[in-house]
Amino acid sequence: xxxxxxxxxxxxxxxxxxxxxxxxxxxxxxxxxxxxxxxxxxxxxxxxxxxxxxxxxxxxxxxxxxxxxxxxxxxxxxxxxxxxxxxxxxxxxxxxxxxxxxxxxxxxxxxx
Amino acid sequence: xxxxxxxxxxxxxxxxxxxxxxxxxxxxxxxxxxxxxxxxxxxxxxxxxxxxxxxxxxxxxxxxxxxxxxxxxxxxxxxxxxxxxxxxxxxxxxxxxxxxxxxxxxxxxxxxxxxxxxxxxxxxxxxxxxxxxxxxxxxxxxxxxxxxxxxxxxxxxxxxxxxxxxxxxxxxxxxxxxxxxxxxxxxxxxxxxxxxxxxxxxxxxxxxxxxxxxxxxxxxxxxxxxxxxxxxxxxxxxxxxxxx
Numbered sequence: 001x002x003x004x005x006x007x008x009x010x011x012x013x014x015x016x017x018x019x020x021x022x023x024x025x026x027x028x029x030x031x032x033x034x035x036x037x038x039x040x041x042x043x044x045x046x047x048x049x050x051x052x053x054x055x056x057x058x059x060x061x062x063x064x065x066x067x068x069x070x071x072x073x074x075x076x077x078x079x080x081x082x083x084x085x086x087x088x089x090x091x092x093x094x095x096x097x098x099x100x101x102x103x104x105x106x107x108x109x110x111x112x
Numbered sequence: 113x114x115x116x117x118x119x120x121x122x123x124x125x126x127x128x129x130x131x132x133x134x135x136x137x138x139x140x141x142x143x144x145x146x147x148x149x150x151x152x153x154x155x156x157x158x159x160x161x162x163x164x165x166x167x168x169x170x171x172x173x174x175x176x177x178x179x180x181x182x183x184x185x186x187x188x189x190x191x192x193x194x195x196x197x198x199x200x201x202x203x204x205x206x207x208x209x210x211x212x213x214x215x216x217x218x219x220x221x222x223x224x225x226x227x228x229x230x231x232x233x234x235x236x237x238x239x240x241x242x243x244x245x246x247x248x249x250x251x252x253x254x255x256x257x258x259x260x261x262x263x264x265x266x267x268x269x270x271x272x273x274x275x276x277x278x279x280x281x282x283x284x285x286x287x288x289x290x291x292x293x294x295x296x297x298x299x300x301x302x303x304x305x306x307x308x309x310x311x312x313x314x315x316x317x318x319x320x321x322x323x324x325x326x327x328x329x330x331x332x333x334x335x336x337x338x339x340x341x342x343x344x345x346x347x348x349x350x351x352x353x354x355x356x
Contacts, residue, residue, distance in 0.1 A: 001313070001314070002313075003309045003310075003312035003313040003316070003356065004309075004312070004351065004356055006312060006313035006314055006316075006318060007312045007313065007318060007347050007348070007350075007351045007356055008351060010318040010344070010347075010348075011348055011351060078279075078280065078314065079276070079279035079280055080279065084314070
């Protein structure tokens with residue numbers, strides 16, 4: 001990767017971290033306030049289904065996670081496992097895509 | 113200042129001997145008032161074992177050549193009093209970490225200084241000898257940033273204390289990046305874009321995790337951490353403008 005690409009990845013990780021700082025706080029407070037009798041999919045969907053606001057909130061939340069996590073994993077792979085290069089990059093892109101797919105799949109349930 | 117009375121007549125000193133596969137050897141050294149770690153090493157070399165290899169020059173904290181690992185932390189030994197670092201009446205003195213050991217307490221500093229060059233630590237003049245002196249007002253932001261970072265003596269303590277250097281041997285390290293930061297703020301320098309590219313990426317400022325060991329241990333009380341943060345901001349601005 002070029003210095004330009006690395007710098008852009010660094011910016012993406014910092015921006016996504018700033019987004020996550022806000023979104024994780026909202027997410028945790030909501031969970032603590034809303035969850036009364038255990039955490040299950042039916043209860044969650046009962047509260048959120050049809051809400052464009054929550055769908056948008058979690059769509060962005062998932063996107064931020066899918067950007068932030070693989071960049072961090074790439075750094076950990078490089079520094080702790082000495083694993084760098086195209087193989088490590090592809091693996092991290094795959095993990096990010098998987099997180100995005102899982103997360104947005106859940107968000108679709110809120111919309112539909 | 114070491115004003116306290118020595119509590120014992122002798123110091124128990126373990127000194128690294130040999131190369132990377134060497135080990136610590138113990139010596140008994142007479143305790144003295146206001147004794148520095150460099151005094152201890154010199155006493156061993158002159159009185160006990162003349163084959164001990166170590167490096168020093170000025171003895172007054174200017175040249176940056178006597179840095180060693182003392183009781184687990186990198187320090188300039190000429191300005192480190194024994195009283196300050198003594199742990200359970202013992203001293204352990206080793207070579208700087210993150211650098212190849214030549215022999216005993218001497219490390220190979222080539223990679224450390226090569227990284228200064230790789231970070232474009234050379235001043236790139238924009239004027240000729242026929243031009244007048246540049247007048248840089250002390251109150252300007254750039255000059256203040258330079259003043260805060262310029263007194264580096266190249267001792268390598270920050271480099272030896274940096275976990276990121278240990279994890280990523282290509283990482284330029286705090287001293288080289290600190291040097292680059294001073295040049296980025298020098299209005300007379302003409303190579304700023306190329307230098308920003310040199311300090312970006314996996315081996316550059318973006319690899320820094322802001323652990324701040326460099327800032328904690330810098331004997332000149334500089335903050336390479338702040339300089340690296342400045343480089344990060346500068347690279348982001350350059351990237352957003354499309355010049356990086």
